[in-house]
Amino acid sequence: QVQLVESGGGLVQAGGSLRLSCAASGRTFSSYAMAWFRQAPGQEREFVAARSWSGGSTYYADSVKGRFTISRDNAKNTVYLQMNTLKPEDTAVYYCAAKAYYSGSYFGDGSYWGQGTQVTVSS
Numbered sequence: 521q522v523q524l525v526e527s528g529g530g531l532v533q534a535g536g537s538l539r540l541s542c543a544a545s546g547r548t549f550s551s552y553a554m555a556w557f558r559q560a561p562g563q564e565r566e567f568v569a570a571r572s573w574s575g576g577s578t579y580y581a582d583s584v585k586g587r588f589t590i591s592r593d594n595a596k597n598t599v600y601l602q603m604n605t606l607k608p609e610d611t612a613v614y615y616c617a618a619k620a621y622y623s624g625s626y627f628g629d630g631s632y633w634g635q636g637t638q639v640t641v642s643s
Contacts, residue, residue, distance in 0.1 A: 529637030542616030572623035
């Protein structure tokens with residue numbers, strides 16, 4: 521089992537940057553694909569970015585391509601989401617997800633989820 525704890529959210533002005541972190545428990549972090557999702561008020565949770573368990577593949581939602589970067593540090597059991605040129609429409613709760621031996625953007629059955637961190641972008 522994997523436990524995930526997100527941090528790094530906050531309030532930022534449009535055009536600014538934030539870096540989210542997700543710390544994972546367990547000794548098999550490198551075996552898990554990691555992803556970020558977000559959920560805005562009144563909307564469904566949506567995919568943002570993912571990095572395969574091998575680290576060789578990355579996936580991004582069209583809405584964040586060129587602005588967000590997902591990375592992982594297996595030595596620290598941590599995945600990051602660097603968010604640049606933030607827009608008000610990026611405002612949401614951001615969730616970290618993990619899925620064993622996976623490469624892709626669908627994190628449904630068999631995935632682990634964190635509790636989320638709030639990101640608010642003011643105009």
